[in-house]
Amino acid sequence: MTPSNRRAPWFFLSPYLLLTLIFFIYPFLNAIILAFHQTNGPKSRAFVGWRNFIFVLSDSDFHTAFWNTTIYALASICVQLPLSLGFAMLLNAKKDNLKGIFRLILFSPHLVGQVFVGIIFALLFMPRHGLFNRFLQGLIFWGLDQEWLSNPALVMPALIIVSMWMYVGFNMIYFLAALQNVDQELTEAAMIDGANAWHRFWTVTVPAIKPVAVFVVIMSTIGSYQLFEMPYSMLRGYGPKNAGLTIVGYLYRTAFETGDLGTGAAIGWVLALIIFTFSMAQMAIARGTEID
Amino acid sequence: MVGLGLSYLLLPKQRQRITTIQRYVVLLLVAILILSPFLWLVSAVFKDTDVLMQYAFLPPLSEWSSETLNLKNFYNPETEELDSLFEAEKTIEGEVHFWRYLANSLFLASTSTIVTLFFSSLGGYALAKYEFHGKYAIISFMLGTMMIPGLLLLAPLYNLIYKIGWMDSYWALLVPGASSAFGMFLFRQACLSVPNSLMEAARIDGCSEFSIYLNIVMPLVRPMTGAFCLVSFLGNWNSFVYPNIYIQTQSKLTLPVILNQFVDVYSQQYGIFLAGTLIAIIPPAILFFALQREFISGLTSGAIKG
Numbered sequence: 001m002t003p004s005n006r007r008a009p010w011f012f013l014s015p016y017l018l019l020t021l022i023f024f025i026y027p028f029l030n031a032i033i034l035a036f037h038q039t040n041g042p043k044s045r046a047f048v049g050w051r052n053f054i055f056v057l058s059d060s061d062f063h064t065a066f067w068n069t070t071i072y073a074l075a076s077i078c079v080q081l082p083l084s085l086g087f088a089m090l091l092n093a094k095k096d097n098l099k100g101i102f103r104l105i106l107f108s109p110h111l112v113g114q115v116f117v118g119i120i121f122a123l124l125f126m127p128r129h130g131l132f133n134r135f136l137q138g139l140i141f142w143g144l145d146q147e148w149l150s151n152p153a154l155v156m157p158a159l160i161i162v163s164m165w166m167y168v169g170f171n172m173i174y175f176l177a178a179l180q181n182v183d184q185e186l187t188e189a190a191m192i193d194g195a196n197a198w199h200r201f202w203t204v205t206v207p208a209i210k211p212v213a214v215f216v217v218i219m220s221t222i223g224s225y226q227l228f229e230m231p232y233s234m235l236r237g238y239g240p241k242n243a244g245l246t247i248v249g250y251l252y253r254t255a256f257e258t259g260d261l262g263t264g265a266a267i268g269w270v271l272a273l274i275i276f277t278f279s280m281a282q283m284a285i286a287r288g289t290e291i292d
Numbered sequence: 293m294v295g296l297g298l299s300y301l302l303l304p305k306q307r308q309r310i311t312t313i314q315r316y317v318v319l320l321l322v323a324i325l326i327l328s329p330f331l332w333l334v335s336a337v338f339k340d341t342d343v344l345m346q347y348a349f350l351p352p353l354s355e356w357s358s359e360t361l362n363l364k365n366f367y368n369p370e371t372e373e374l375d376s377l378f379e380a381e382k383t384i385e386g387e388v389h390f391w392r393y394l395a396n397s398l399f400l401a402s403t404s405t406i407v408t409l410f411f412s413s414l415g416g417y418a419l420a421k422y423e424f425h426g427k428y429a430i431i432s433f434m435l436g437t438m439m440i441p442g443l444l445l446l447a448p449l450y451n452l453i454y455k456i457g458w459m460d461s462y463w464a465l466l467v468p469g470a471s472s473a474f475g476m477f478l479f480r481q482a483c484l485s486v487p488n489s490l491m492e493a494a495r496i497d498g499c500s501e502f503s504i505y506l507n508i509v510m511p512l513v514r515p516m517t518g519a520f521c522l523v524s525f526l527g528n529w530n531s532f533v534y535p536n537i538y539i540q541t542q543s544k545l546t547l548p549v550i551l552n553q554f555v556d557v558y559s560q561q562y563g564i565f566l567a568g569t570l571i572a573i574i575p576p577a578i579l580f581f582a583l584q585r586e587f588i589s590g591l592t593s594g595a596i597k598g
Contacts, residue, residue, distance in 0.1 A: 005422070008501035012418035013430065015411040016471040023468040024437060027448035034448050087322065090315055098316070104584065105323045108330070111576045113530025115548040116569050119555055120329055123336075123562055129345035131332050169326065173588060226441055229532045233552050248443055255447045256537050264447035272444045279439070 034265035045262065052266035062267075064242045065250040066274075068156060072246070073224035073278075075160040076167070077217055084168050085213075088175035103176070106169030114166075118233030121162050125149050125234075132161075149235055152243035159231055159244060166230070167223075171216055178212035179205075214286040218279050225275050228252060247271050337365050337567040344563055365563035375558075377567045383542045390568065397547040398575065400535075401528040404466055408524050409517065411471040416479025417505050421491065431480075434473045443533075450537060464538040465531075475520055482516035483509055518586025526576055547572040 035052055037045040056062050087106065091099055109117070124132045125148035136143030148158040182205055190200045206213075228248035231239065238245040238253070245253075251271065255264025335350045343351060343360045351360045368376040380387035419431055449468065458464040486509050494504050510517070532548040539545055545553075551572060554565040580587065 005501065006424065009418035009422035009424050012414045016415040016476060019471045027445045027452055030448035030451060031445060090319060102319050102323060105326055109326060111526065111580050112573055113548055115532045115552050116572055119551060119565060119569050120333055124329060131328065131348055134348050226443055251443065251446065261447040261451060268444035268447060272441055275441055
C-alpha cells in the first residue's frame with residue numbers, strides 16, 4: 001500500500017470519529033456524572049450520590065410509566081408480531097401481481113411521524129363522532145360513546161391499537177423477506193412424509209425465519225420501550241391519571257418540563273438497563289431454544 | 293383474519309379451503325382498515341368545520357355544496373380572525389406563515405440527509421475496503437453504540453448544546469446526528485460486495501482514493517443509498533423531541549413541533565391543523581414512492597444478512 005492508501009481510511013473516518021467523540025462519548029461520560037447530581041436547568045448542579053436513582057425507583061409515577069410501557073411492549077410482541085407474520089404468510093404467494101401494492105399499503109402508516117399519528121387518532125377516538133368509535137359501533141354494536149382518551153382504563157388499549165396501525169405493515173416486510181428463505185423442497189418433502197401443516201410450520205417455517213424473527217422481536221422491544229411522541233401528542237401530555245405515561249415521557253417531563261436534568265440522566269440509565277436486560281434475555285432464549 | 297391466515301398455512305393441502313379470492317378478500321379488508329385514517333384525513337380537510345364531525349368521510353353527493361365542502365381550512369378570506377392554515381400567525385416576532393415551517397422542515401430534513409449520507413457512506417466505505425490497525429475495534433465500538441438507546445443521552449446532550457451555545461440554532465439539529473453508526477454499518481455491508489479489482493484498476497489509472505469512493509463505489513451501492521436517504525429523511529422530517537427542546541424562536545420551528553402546538557391553538561377548529569398534518573405527510577410520501585424499490589430491499593438486507 002502506498003502512504004496515501006494508508007492515510008485514506010483514517011481521513012474518511014475522521015468525521016465519524018470526531019462527531020462521535022464530541023456528541024456521543026462526551027455526553028455518555030457526562031450522563032454518568034449528571035446522574036449523580038441534582039441540577040436546576042443546565043446551569044447549576046450539586047452532588048447527591050445515588051439519590052436520583054433512589055428517587056426514580058421509588059417514585060410511583062415511574063412505576064406507572066414502567067408498567068404502561070411494559071404492557072405496550074408485550075402487546076407489540078405477543079399480538080402485533082404474530083399478526084405481522086400472519087399477513088406476511090397470506091401475502092407470500094409465489095406469483096402475485098398485487099403483492100407489491102398490498103405491501104405498499106400495509107407499509108404506508110410508517111411514513112407518518114408519531115406526532116402526526118397522534119393528532120389524527122386523537123380525533124378518530126372521539127366519542128360519538130370518531131371514526132374508530134363509529135367503526136366499532138357498526139361492527140360489534142358497542143363503543144360509540146367510549147371515551148378512549150379520557151377514561152384511564154381505555155388509554156393503553158387505544159395506544160396499542162394505534163401502534164398496530166403504525167407497525168403491523170413495517171414488521172410484515174421483515175417477515176415477508178424471511179419467508180423467502182423457507183426451503184420449498186423441504187416443505188414439499190415434509191408434506192410427502194405426511195407432516196401436517198401445524199407440524200410443517202414448526203419444523204420448516206419457524207427454523208427458517210427464526211434469525212429474522214429474533215431480530216424483529218428485539219427491535220420491537222427496543223422501539224416499544226422508547227415510545228413517547230405518539231401518546232404525548234395524542235393525549236396532549238400523559239393522559240388522565242398518567243394512564244398514558246411512558247418511561248421516555250417520564251424522562252422528558254422530568255428533564256425538560258421540571259428542568260431536572262440530573263434525574264433525567266438517571267432515568268436514561270434505568271431505561272438503558274431495562275432495554276439491555278430484555279434484549280439480552282431474548283437473545284439468550286433464542287439461543288437456548290436452538291434445535292440442533 | 294389471522295385465523296384465516298394461519299389456517300391457510302396449517303390445514304392439510306387437501307382440506308385447504310382458502311382460495312386466492314378468499315385471500316384477497318382478507319387482504320383487501322386489511323388494506324381498507326389501514327387506509328381509512330388516510331381517507332378520513334383527506335376528506336376532513338375539505339369539509340367545512342360545521343359538518344366535519346357529522347359525516348364519517350365525505351357527505352353524501354346530494355349534500356355537496358360550498359357550505360359543506362370548501363377550502364376554508366386552508367384559506368378563508370371572509371373573516372378577520374385567524375382561522376385558516378395559510379393565514380399569517382401574529383407572534384411576538386412578527387408574522388409567520390405556514391410556508392415558513394414547511395420550508396424549515398424541508399431544509400433541515402434534506403440538508404441533514406445529504407450530510408449524513410456523505411459521512412456515513414464515506415465511513416462505511418473505509419471500514420469495508422481498507423485494512424488498517426484499529427479497524428475491528430472501530431467496528432465493534434460502532435455496533436456497541438447502536439445498542440445504546442439514543443434517548444439515554446437526551447439530558448447530557450442538552451447540557452452540551454447549551455454549553456456550546458447552540459440553543460435555538462439549527463446547528464444543534466444538524467451536527468450531532470451528521471454521522472450515523474447505523475448508516476455506516478449499512479454502507480459497510482453494501483461496500484463489501486464491491487470487487488477489489490475494480491478499485492485496483494482505478495488506482496493504476498491514477499484515481500485518487502476519494503475519487504474511487506465517489507466515482508466507482510458510490511454508483512455501485514445505489515440501492516443502499518436510496519434506502520438510507522429515505523430512512524434518514526423520514527427520521528429527520530418526523531423528529532419532534534430535539535427541535536422541541538432546542539428551538540424557541542417561532543419562525544425556526546419545524547412541522548411536527550408547530551402542528552403539535554396548533555392542536556392547542558386551534559383547539560376546536562380541527563380542519564386547520566388536520567390540513568397542516570395532511571401537507572406534512574405529502575413530502576415523505578412522494579419520496580417513498582420514488583424510492584420504494586430500493587427501500588424495501590435495503591430495509592431487509594441488514595436483517596437477512598445479519
